[in-house]
Amino acid sequence: MEWVNALVQGLLLGGLYALLACGLSLVFGVMRTVNIAHGDLAVFAAFLGLVVVERTGLHPAVSIVAVVPVMAAAGYALQRGLLGPALARGEIAPLLVTFGLAVVLQNVLQELFSADTQSLDSGGFATASLRLTDQLAVGWLPLVTFAVGVGAVAAVQLVLSRTRLGRAMRATSDDPEAAGLMGIDNRHVYGIATAIALATVGLAGVFLGMRTQFSPTLGPLVLIFAFEAVIIGGLGSLWGTLAGGIVLGVAQTIGAQVQPAYGVLAGHLVFLVVLGLRPQGLFPRTVTT
Amino acid sequence: MSHAAVRRSARSPWPGLAAACAVVAALAYLPYAVSRGTQGELTNLFALVVLATMWNLLAGYGGMVSIGQQAYIGVGAYGLVYLANTGGVSPFLALPVAALACGVVALAVSYLVFRLAGGYFAIATWVVAEVLRLITTQIDAVGAGSGTSLRLAAFGDLTPGFRIAYVYWLGLGLAVLTVAGTYLLMRSRLGLGLTAIRDNAVAAGSVGVPVVRARRLVFVVAAVGCGLAGGLIACNTLRVQPDSVFSVNYTALMVFMVIIGGMGTIEGPIVGAVAFYLIQDRLQALDLWYLVILGVAAIAFTLLLPHGLWGLAGRFRLFPVGYRLALPAPAEPAPAAEPATSAPPQQRVTP
Numbered sequence: 001m002e003w004v005n006a007l008v009q010g011l012l013l014g015g016l017y018a019l020l021a022c023g024l025s026l027v028f029g030v031m032r033t034v035n036i037a038h039g040d041l042a043v044f045a046a047f048l049g050l051v052v053v054e055r056t057g058l059h060p061a062v063s064i065v066a067v068v069p070v071m072a073a074a075g076y077a078l079q080r081g082l083l084g085p086a087l088a089r090g091e092i093a094p095l096l097v098t099f100g101l102a103v104v105l106q107n108v109l110q111e112l113f114s115a116d117t118q119s120l121d122s123g124g125f126a127t128a129s130l131r132l133t134d135q136l137a138v139g140w141l142p143l144v145t146f147a148v149g150v151g152a153v154a155a156v157q158l159v160l161s162r163t164r165l166g167r168a169m170r171a172t173s174d175d176p177e178a179a180g181l182m183g184i185d186n187r188h189v190y191g192i193a194t195a196i197a198l199a200t201v202g203l204a205g206v207f208l209g210m211r212t213q214f215s216p217t218l219g220p221l222v223l224i225f226a227f228e229a230v231i232i233g234g235l236g237s238l239w240g241t242l243a244g245g246i247v248l249g250v251a252q253t254i255g256a257q258v259q260p261a262y263g264v265l266a267g268h269l270v271f272l273v274v275l276g277l278r279p280q281g282l283f284p285r286t287v288t289t
Numbered sequence: 290m291s292h293a294a295v296r297r298s299a300r301s302p303w304p305g306l307a308a309a310c311a312v313v314a315a316l317a318y319l320p321y322a323v324s325r326g327t328q329g330e331l332t333n334l335f336a337l338v339v340l341a342t343m344w345n346l347l348a349g350y351g352g353m354v355s356i357g358q359q360a361y362i363g364v365g366a367y368g369l370v371y372l373a374n375t376g377g378v379s380p381f382l383a384l385p386v387a388a389l390a391c392g393v394v395a396l397a398v399s400y401l402v403f404r405l406a407g408g409y410f411a412i413a414t415w416v417v418a419e420v421l422r423l424i425t426t427q428i429d430a431v432g433a434g435s436g437t438s439l440r441l442a443a444f445g446d447l448t449p450g451f452r453i454a455y456v457y458w459l460g461l462g463l464a465v466l467t468v469a470g471t472y473l474l475m476r477s478r479l480g481l482g483l484t485a486i487r488d489n490a491v492a493a494g495s496v497g498v499p500v501v502r503a504r505r506l507v508f509v510v511a512a513v514g515c516g517l518a519g520g521l522i523a524c525n526t527l528r529v530q531p532d533s534v535f536s537v538n539y540t541a542l543m544v545f546m547v548i549i550g551g552m553g554t555i556e557g558p559i560v561g562a563v564a565f566y567l568i569q570d571r572l573q574a575l576d577l578w579y580l581v582i583l584g585v586a587a588i589a590f591t592l593l594l595p596h597g598l599w600g601l602a603g604r605f606r607l608f609p610v611g612y613r614l615a616l617p618a619p620a621e622p623a624p625a626a627e628p629a630t631s632a633p634p635q636q637r638v639t640p
Contacts, residue, residue, distance in 0.1 A: 033408060082592070089591070275405070
């Protein structure tokens with residue numbers, strides 16, 4: 001039964017990973033580049049939530065209404081101010097700039113908030129659970145996080161496939177020059193795409209903070225988990241990213257069930273096996289983005 | 290009727306080499322003149338030169354951004370300590386063995402991470418480094434999570450003064466070896482192919498450059514170099530600890546030194562390493578803000594001064610590896626003068 005429990009917990013954890021990963025997937029899909037500061041931005045969002053909670057005394061879940069818009073605005077500014085100019089300098093420059101940004105964010109957070117672990121206390125909600133059988137219960141918080149993860153993936157997918165904005169993003173992704181000739185302002189489209197990505201990162205950061213303890217040095221691990229979810233699921237497929245997140249989450253909880261120290265390692269190994277045997281991912285491009 | 294000719298981008302490498310030899314000779318004499326502490330610091334500088342040169346080889350010439358080079362620093366350092374402590378091998382012998390082990394690991398790893406490109410390749414190398422770190426924390430023979438010390442007995446009956454001097458000379462030798470090796474590699478046919486790959490991998494492949502093979506070779510060479518640096522660091526600090534030798538901060542430092550010094554030149558990483566060495570003490574007084582300053586500097590250099598500090602030297606090269614197209618004497622001045630004044634050659638041809 002504890003194995004079934006580990007499986008269910010892993011599945012729910014996968015929702016959080018999908019939530020963390022969908023911004024990474026979106027940015028790659030539209031701009032063909034990877035934001036290495038992605039994980040540190042999620043941790044930054046968690047700290048933003050912490051500040052909001054401490055200042056206002058609101059429930060962490062409510063802090064989302066402040067964190068998400070701030071992150072979205074920061075995303076647009078970041079794209080227009082830093083990443084856009086870097087993209088114009090070739091393939092390597094955006095990686096170097098976002099890597100620099102990651103190091104800056106991590107160490108600024110550490111100077112401001114110390115290296116201590118923090119958490120967003122969501123009160124009784126964190127411990128409340130839904131009893132499925134005598135021996136199996138799922139927490140409401142993991143369940144809600146999972147639902148938010150699925151919702152975020154669905155929302156981003158809908159924006160990409162059904163809206164005028166999404167069409168502009170896909171066009172820019174396919175051929176920036178041709179899209180420009182059709183009257184699309186690529187820089188603005190890139191800005192909006194990064195804003196949406198960081199909005200999901202803001203959401204993910206707050207849920208990360210509620211679900212686990214976090215510290216300024218958690219960013220790299222968050223980036224790696226998000227990345228593993230994307231690759232396991234398959235590039236270019238948001239629903240694949242959700243599946244990848246679930247596979248990663250299950251691998252980690254099953255690994256931790258064997259031996260607590262093996263949880264993260266098991267996730268990495270599943271990723272490496274997928275990369276070795278099925279580099280296109282488990283569910284490549286099931287939906288065109 | 291004369292034809293255009295392809296020439297080296299500088300008239301002769303000999304003045305630069307002579308200057309480099311003079312500097313190396315002076316550095317080789319230093320253990321007779323400076324304190325042990327200074328030798329230790331300079332040994333660290335040599336490790337930084339090796340690391341920066343290797344990262345430049347990867348990114349500046351191979352076009353591969355790796356943020357997982359700490360994997361090989363760790364394997365090199367741990368390999369050396371393991372061989373010396375349990376096998377009783379002299380660290381000076383254990384070093385090349387550990388570095389070769391890094392090459393073997395990198396060769397295997399390349400078959401996995403080469404399936405990804407760009408930023409995803411970068412993060413995949415990081416995952417590999419994390420996996421190696423996590424595995425190391427589980428190995429009791431090397432002290433698991435808390436690490437272990439290099440037994441001084443492994444150095445035989447060297448007195449501390451000689452031990453520190455020998456490690457210093459080892460570091461100097463490694464720095465010379467990696468810089469000279471990179472220089473020779475880049476002057477070879479393969480080096481020209483790498484330059485083409487960095488500028489445009491698809492185009493390079495279409496004119497017959499073996500893109501994947503060249504990149505794999507660079508990946509393995511860079512791993513061996515980082516392994517040597519890791520072993521050197523272990524000899525210098527006499528201690529290995531997973532969270533320290535497998536720390537991504539090493540790679541951050543490599544990236545920042547190369548960006549600030551100047552990517553895609555032999556001299557740039559050396560300039561970056563020396564610049565970092567010179568301001569190190571002042572920076573470390575600032576605690577973690579020093580990483581913030583380095584990060585901001587790296588972003589600023591990437592966007593505003595992409596050729597780094599060495600780029601300020603213009604087309605001057607101590608170690609010329611590029612080529613230049615020399616056009617025949619102009620019959621009509623106007624069209625022939627154009628190539629000389631248009632885009633500076635180092636952006637196109639000279640790495």
